Amino acid sequence: MPPPGLSPSTECLIPVVSLSISGTFPKNPIAVTGQSVVFKVYSKLYRRDVAVKIVSQNAIPAAVAEKFLPRELDVTMKVRHPHIARCLAITRPAPTKIVIISDYYERGTLLDLILEQKRLKENPLAVTLFRQIIEAINYLHTRGITHRDVKLENILIDGNGDVKLIDFGFSRHVERRERSRSFCGTQPYTCPQMKKFRPYVPFCADFYACGVVLFTMVVGKWPNLAVSTMNIFPDKYPSRACRKLITALLDENESDRAGYDECVNSEWMGGHPAWMFANHAYFYEEVPTRAIDPDPWNFEMTEC
Template sequence: MPSASTVQSEAVKSTSGRGQHKHLSDHQNPAAPSKSTEDVVTWLEESMHAQFEKTPVAVTQTSTVYKAQTSMYRGWMAVKIVNKRAIPASVAIKFLPRELNITMKVNHPHLARSYRILYPSPTKIVILSEFYENDRLLEMVLKQEKIKENPAAIRMFRQLIEAVHYLHERRIAHRDIKLENILLDRNGDIKLCDFGFARFVDFRERSTTFCGTRPYISPEISRFSPYDPFAADFYACGIVLYTMVVGQWPDLKTPHQALSFPDAVPSPACRRLIASLLDDDETTRACYEDVVNNEWSSLAPNWVFADNHFVYTVISPTASGPENQKNDDPSRKSSRG
């Protein structure tokens, strides 16, 4: 299957069709890293006394990611080396500074954690991040064909929604939520990553930069209409959930097309939640409160989210009263290291 295409208003002439892919296998053999990237690796090995694995974890047109270890940080880290020359000028000016700013500011158990950003040369940027041992969620779906709803899909989707909620409360719209941007740590917990299209947005502001990845883009983005980027994030979450529990992307080629499911999966409650997230009308589309209070989410009412840095508990999503409300202030979450 062709790889899902990235959509930007500066580069795309047409975005007709909302769901152009039915299968998920989109792997391509990565290209070899450039000589200049290898020179940066050598510099990092010497300056940080780091040990790099020889084969990159991933290579794209604009960046190379390595797995490395250094005494400066506990455990393995992911080293992303960005080639500024390979990035279009409009993206380098508009999107890259936002990505670097947001990457270092966010701090949540289900967002990828970055340690440091380095500038070894005028054309290279190095992002040091926590390394997550397991595959991306895309690979998990490909291997398992679909993810069992209870407890796995409910747990992982709630983690995703909590990460998105954390961003939205801080006026950050992600704008590129997809299976490829959801990593899994050794415990099978999700880490939303890649803030390349993320930006700070006022709550009533309409976005006119049409970005994202098919088939995760919402109908209003497909129409090039000014849109609510927070609502567009929840639409992408709906595509993620559908794909997790069904094992293929929904067939939504035209606006207002009825959402269809296989006969066996998912459950009626899950179908209703997906339909509410994929509502064509962004003003009535499901949001965070709708998800956490949904009957499907309530199948696992008590939640504990944790990683090496945080632990926090969410009591029943339908509970009321201050003693039962989720603690969303990161400064008040108990630290575990």
């Protein structure tokens, strides 16, 4: 009998995938959905633990498979950034199966971290993780890609405690001021325009979701966005500077909503003495505040 949630066709595929990565699959997956199953596997080929996601294309609605799946695979394979999950390979070992092999990140999601710690201390933890999140978002945006499903569950934490953005199922290439009419994403992260089924600027929607993420990080619960953003905070925390940034990110007006530059130059983030960033070779380097290149990840690959 296959493990619960694992179809016979997927079970038959496992030996093929196992051979391709020189790894032995465990008995049970670490995640199962209606469309996919994910295993943690030690791969001799990659010499480390990897996440193997097997997608059943025939379990995905035809319209979604035709419109969103090609975008997801294209973006997943192309992006390379220290704070975006690294895709190692994408294969199609069977006509209706897609296998995505990625690095495995052992500390779970940002949501798991918040549930464990109740709420994150603003400095240095929350401010550092949030800087990493917006660096990943800015990397995508400067390349004309919008994520459209930024949420705590789509942010993983690696063994060093650093952020890795995942899941490009709703991502797409857009022009800078282009408006989208695809109402995708996850409550409560969706912007007001999307909730009202109005065309929206996807880049602005990503930063609205970042505002919800930041609020939840420092407060430990979802914001009550049914009330004014001025009244969503507890009495004692977060700090005034952090409240100001969250309020700017949650601005209902897209034209006034904070983006990458406003975050980096905000009082809350600007007071940080230095930032630790990983380059493409996964070395870490200290970068003084306000000496950040507009696109700090635009440099050549170097050898580890």
